[in-house]
Each structure stands twice: as C-alpha cells, then as structure tokens.
Amino acid sequence: MRSNVPDVAQRHQAQFGTDLEQHTRIICLSQRNDGILMWAHYADRHKGFVVGFRSELLRRNHPHSEFLKVHYGLQRPLVPYPYVAPPDKDQLITAVSQESLEWKYEEEWRLLINVTYLRKDQDPTNTNLYLPIPPEAIDQVIFGSRCSDPLVTRIDAALESTPGFNRVRRFKGRLDPKLFRILVEKL
Numbered sequence: 001m002r003s004n005v006p007d008v009a010q011r012h013q014a015q016f017g018t019d020l021e022q023h024t025r026i027i028c029l030s031q032r033n034d035g036i037l038m039w040a041h042y043a044d045r046h047k048g049f050v051v052g053f054r055s056e057l058l059r060r061n062h063p064h065s066e067f068l069k070v071h072y073g074l075q076r077p078l079v080p081y082p083y084v085a086p087p088d089k090d091q092l093i094t095a096v097s098q099e100s101l102e103w104k105y106e107e108e109w110r111l112l113i114n115v116t117y118l119r120k121d122q123d124p125t126n127t128n129l130y131l132p133i134p135p136e137a138i139d140q141v142i143f144g145s146r147c148s149d150p151l152v153t154r155i156d157a158a159l160e161s162t163p164g165f166n167r168v169r170r171f172k173g174r175l176d177p178k179l180f181r182i183l184v185e186k187l
Contacts, residue, residue, distance in 0.1 A: 022115075023114060023115060024113065025112075025118060025129060026110050027111040027113065027131060028109075028110055029110070029111065031107040032107050033052065033171075033184055034181055034183070035105060036175075036180060037105065039145075039173060039182060043144045044144070046146040046173065046175075047146045047148065049143045049155065050142040050144075050173075051138060051141055052139045052140035057134065057137035058133070058137050061137060062111070062131075064113070064117055065112055065113040065117070066093060066110075066111070066112040066113075067111055068109065068111075069097065070099050071098050072098075072101045074100075074101060077096075093112075096110065113131065118130060118131055118132075134164075135164030136164065138165065139168065139169065140168060140170070141155060141168055141169075143170070143171070143173065145182065147172075170186070171185060172187055
C-alpha cells in the first residue's frame with residue numbers, strides 16, 4: 001500500500017504559502033547599507049537609492065506586526081502538518097524568518113503585517129497595498145554611486161518641500177577604489 005503522506009505534505013505546504021500570501025505581507029529590510037550585491041540587485045545596479053528607517057519607530061507605529069531578524073541555515077524550516085498538530089504562532093514565525101546561508105550577507109529583517117493594516121490605492125484598478133510610514137521613521141536617503149543628478153535633485157526637492165521630511169539625512173554611495181565595498185558619505 002502506497003503512503004499518501006508526501007502528497008498530503010505537499011498540499012499542506014502549498015496551502016500554507018497560499019494562506020500566508022492572502023493574509024500577510026512581508027517587508028524585507030537590511031541592517032547593511034554598503035553591500036555591493038544588494039546595490040546591484042535591489043537598487044538598479046547602483047542607479048537607485050536606499051531609504052534608511054528608524055526601526056524603533058517602525059515597530060512603535062505598527063504594534064500589530066512582527067519584526068523578525070532573519071536566521072540563516074542549511075535546512076528549510078519545518079511547519080507541522082495539520083494531521084500532527086496545528087502550527088502555533090512561534091512555529092509560523094520560525095518558518096518565515098529563516099533563509100538560506102547564501103543570503104547571510106544581507107543581514108535581513110522582516111516586518112510581517114496583516115493586510116488589513118495596509119493602505120489600498122485610491123485608484124480601484126491598482127491592487128497594490130502600501131505600508132503607512134510616518135515621516136519621523138525615515139532617517140536617511142542614500143543615493144547609489146550611479147544615481148543620476150536629475151533623480152537626486154527630484155528626491156532632494158521632495159524631501160525639502162514635504163512637511164516632516166526636510167530633516168532626513170542624505171548620503172551618497174561610492175565604490176571603494178581599493179576594496180570590494182561601498183563607502184557611504186554624507187552629502
């Protein structure tokens with residue numbers, strides 16, 4: 001007689017992902033602002049910018065969320081299958097806060113938030129959800145080493161003209177001429 005446990009396990013794993021996607025959003029953040037790979041991957045090959053947050057204010061402003069430090073390892077996280085026991089909150093948090101060792105250089109944090117706490121766009125055709133961030137939680141903007149002058153000018157103008165944002169510190173990334181790293185310098 002063939003066991004159906006692997007089939008049940010696969011269905012449960014798929015359902016876990018579906019449930020998580022329907023009810024939760026994950027905002028990924030990094031402790032680092034000088035990672036060459038991250039600038040290449042997430043900031044359009046150094047042409048974009050990074051927003052630095054004051055994590056304590058994000059936490060305070062979103063008390064209904066979970067702020068999780070990502071743990072890195074070789075094994076995928078296990079979530080108990082419902083036929084053994086329903087997963088508790090700690091097990092679910094463990095499952096979404098683990099990542100492969102390959103990503104350790106990111107020093108990632110994840111903000112898990114229920115979709116009911118996110119804002120919808122006023123345009124009904126736009127299905128994106130947005131995390132409300134108070135101005136005081138934004139601490140800095142770091143422009144990539146290849147960020148265009150017009151983009152820097154637009155962002156500077158927006159920061160200066162928007163109440164609460166003129167105190168945001170501005171930095172520019174620069175490739176270190178000797179080492180494989182980004183130097184972050186105050187503007």
